[in-house]
Amino acid sequence: MKNNGHPSGLLDEFEGTVQGHRDGHGFVQRDDGEADIYLPPNEMRAVLHKDRVKARIVRQDRRGRPEGRVVEIVDRPEQPIIGRLLHEGGVWLVAPEDKRYGQDVLIPKGATGPAKVGQVVVVQLTEPPALFGQPVGRVKEVLGEIDDPGMEIEIAVRKYGVPHEFSEAGMAEAKAIPDKVRPSDKKGRVDLTDVPLVTIDGEDARDFDDAVYCEPAKVGRGKGWRLLVAIADVSAYVQTGSPIDIDAYDRATSVYFPRRVIPMLPEKLSNGLCSLNPEVERLCMVCDMLVAADGEMYAYQFYPAVMFSHARFTYTEVAAILGNTRGPEAAKRKERVKDLLNLSDVYKALLKQRSRRGAVDFETTETQIVCDDAGRIEKIVPRTRNEAHKIIEEAMLAANVCSADFINESKHPGLYRVHEGPTPEKKEVLRGYLKAMGVGLSITDDPKPGEFQAIAEATKDRPDSQQIHTMLLRSMSQAIYTPINSGHFGLAYEAYTHFTSPIRRYPDLLVHRVIKAILGKTKYTLPMLPTPGEAHAKLAKRLASRVKAPTQKPQKAVVAPTKEVQAWQAAGLHCSANERRADEASRDVEAWLKCKYMREHLGEEYGGVVSSATTFGIFVTLDAMYVEGLVHITELGGEYFKFDEMRQELRGERTGIRYAIGTRVRVQVSRVDLDGRKIDFRLVREGEDLTARAMKDKGVSSGGAPTKASAKRGARGKSADSAPVAAERMEAGPQSAMQAFKSAVKKAANKMKGRKPRR
Incomplete structure (x- = not known):
């Protein structure tokens, strides 16, 4: 990289x-x-969100951020822009739904197509933006009215580039696939049709990846269990490089929205021939395991099989049977009760082994949006994890670990699910936070997952346990797919991969193909291996900008990855990036639905908990609705609030009032921005003047004079700022932004009086 003689390499x-x-x-x-480079508004006029550019740093802005200038547009991806068609002052234009685009798109008079004013449309650009000119485009597709049921999903799949239509070749191939397992399909497979395998899933599940069965068995010289996990054999029907395979790789994952799923595979496979539906024969790949009484994996083997699901259970039903083996649910399924009890027993053994391993296991609240027939939210309810959920989770973990070990021991390339420990920066933040909160435990320079679990256990009964556990979770890295095995930190596994969901995840399908190749003493090769060079480097960089690659331990000699390893790296980056894409699209739809839901509750008051504190305010999650919104710092009262990064809290300098994760507050819904997916709250004063309570705790009277308590503390040399706030709810009355601004300016001016200028 050239410096051009400029100081600091700007x-x-x-x-x-x-x-x-x-x-x-x-x-x-x-x-x-x-670090990201800031582009001022004038620089953004000639570029678009998602453009690939060449830029350089030209200065530092007043906030000390490096400010850039775009030198060249390297690539402008074919990206449709979704927005509403408007007609203003005789000019047709589309206001992008994604406000990150920043500029409206001009539509020539004859380029609106059949679209009507106010409708949501997809625009294709015909002229790029310029410093003195807006982008120009034409209407490519009309999605409909903004209030049409499911419109938020139609917008999201296009906004995030989620493939939502299968290719004609893929659909033709799916149509030609038989409707049921044929006798010829069973050749070379173990017949498990007499083994009472069952599926256990949610009430609303439509595709069934996995079936399970467990029985007592002699393991070594002691007792244990034989655990069978049978997974749909998608690889038997989806051949490498086929049209269905190309479509599946492009999607990389199924995308789940409220009331709708965009599947990775055509429905004939995902809900039909590959789904382990009850009382029909299905092809499967089996992980057959022997588990010792202490939960250790004694032995395992993989083989292709044909199975017959003997029952389709729901999590609720299984939990009820295990809770009362003589109840009405158990009476309906009495022939399967013993098998379920065996599953419960092996689960408890695996759970003990998980505890000894030191795996991280934090209890978090996941929510489910329940919609009516028109697609509007009826309610938001917490997802409860009962014993049945945990039984299936441990069984799937066991099968995934065995598949990773099988691939690793065979020295065959494949995709691992890698989750690394916290970065050095995150470790320092967490250490400082734990010390500031007086936890008494910390993490080492090379922390093990057991250290995190020990902190979670030691603090679970503290009033601020939610805050501490949230910080522990935030210090973790994101898991990715990669051929370089670095282990799974959170689960405390030396090797881990995904084997159990090939209907909805492409990495699992690749793992199945690798396992089959190893069993057949052959080698699975990814199609169209990329040629090492500039093209592959650009792809890797582009994807890595969205998904951070795992940290590799330094080696004595740096060896360039082979062509084969590069192919697996590219596949891993692709699957990881598209997993993030699916998550972002799902969150966008949920945020849109929540905003639309909360528009009907403007002005209403709710209790809530602070879920995050930032320099610009606090995020609050409502108790009854599980909806998050922002209380801006200007709504916290007429004083100066300082963000304490160490404690992750906002603290008022005058009153000492503190807002941290877990602080209970009462708020009013003040504003909903549907386009920006944002909900604003304002704090509500409830009963007693809580600000006065906080000031009293700090030792300052409402007039600003120190109380006797504060004088005594001062005499002992203890800072009043270190006093804890006793109030469970810490609220301040609302003030307008202008009032808060004036107060801050006045306070700053008073501080500056009498100060000598710095030399």
Whole structure:
């Protein structure tokens, strides 16, 4: 990289991806992993969100951020823009639904197609933006009215580029697949049709990846269990490089929305021939395990089989049977009760082994959106994990670990599910936080997952346990798919992969193919291996900008990855990035639905808990609705609030009032921005003046004079700021932004009086 003689290397050029901001400015996400570069609004006029650009740093802005200038547009991806068609002052234009695009798109008079004013449309650009000109486009597709049921999903799949239509070739191939297992399909497979395998899933499940069976068995010289996990054999029907396979790889995962699923595979496979439906024969891959009494994996084997599901259970039903083996649910399924008890026994053994291993196991609240027939939210309810959920979870973990060990021992390349420990920066933040909160435990320089679990256990009964556990979770890294096995930190496994969901995850399908190749003493090769060079490097950089690659331990000699390893790396990056894409699209739809739901509750008051504190305010999650919104710092009262990064809290300098994760508050719904997916709250004063209570606790009277208590503390040399806030609910009355601004300015001016200028 050239410096051009400029001090500090400000003129060094770099490549990256533009990320727009709804306020008009933007950033360049650098391919080299360095910090994002700020782009002022004038620089954003000639570029679009998601553009690939070459840029350079030209100055530091007043906040000390490096400010960039776009030198060249390297690539402008074919990206449709979704928005509402407007007609203003005789001009047709589309206001993008994704505000990160920053500019409306002009539509020539004859390019509106059949679209009507106010409808949601998809626009294809015909002229790019310029410094003195808006982008121009034409209406490519009309999605409908903004209030049409499911419109939020139609918008999200296009906004995030989620493939939602199968290719004609893929559909033709699916149509030609038989409707049931044929006698010829069973050749070379173990017949398990007499083994009472069952599926256990949620009430609303439509595709069934896995079936389970357990029986007592002699393991070594002691007692134990034989656990069978049978997984749908998708690889028997989806051949490498086939049209269905190409479509599946493009999607990489199924995407789940409220009331709708965009599957990875055509429905004939996902809900039909590959789904382990009850009382029909299905092809499967089996992980057959012997588990010792202490939960250790004694032995395992893989083989292709044909199975017959003897029952389709729901989690609720299984939990009820295990809770009362003489109850009405058990009476209906009496021939399967013993098998379920065996599953419960092996689960408890695996759970003990999990505890000894030191795996992280935090209890978190997941929610489910329940919609009516029109697609509107009826209610948001917490998902409860009962014993049946945990039984299936442990069984799937066991099968995944065995598949990773099988691939690893065979020295065959494949995709591992890697989850690394916290970065050095996150470790320092967590250490400082634990010390500031007086936890008494910390993490080492090379922490093990057991250290995190020990902290969670030691603090579970504290009033601020939710806050502490949230910080522990936030210090973790994201899991990714990669051929380089670095272990799974959270689960405390030396090797881990995904084997159990090939209907909805492409990495699982690849793992099945690898296992079959090993069993057949052959080698599975990814199609169309990329040629090492600039093209592959660009792909890796682009994907790595969205998904951070695992940290590799330094080696004595750096060996360039082979062509084969590069192919697996590219596949892992692709699957990881598209997994994030699916998550983002799902969250976007949920946020849209929640905003639309909360528009009907403007002005209403609710109790809630602070879920996050930032420099600009606090995020609050409502108790009854599980909806999160922002209380801006200007709504916290007429004083100066300082963000304490160590404690992750906002604290008022005058009153000492504190807002941290877990603080209970009462709020009013003040504003809903549907386009921005944002909900704003304001704090509500409830009964006693809580600000006065906080000031009293700090030792300051309402007039600002120190109380006797504070004077005594001062005499002992103890800072009043360190006093804890006793109030469970810490609330302050609402003030307008202008009032807060004036107060802050006045306070700053008073502080500056009498100060000598710095030399």
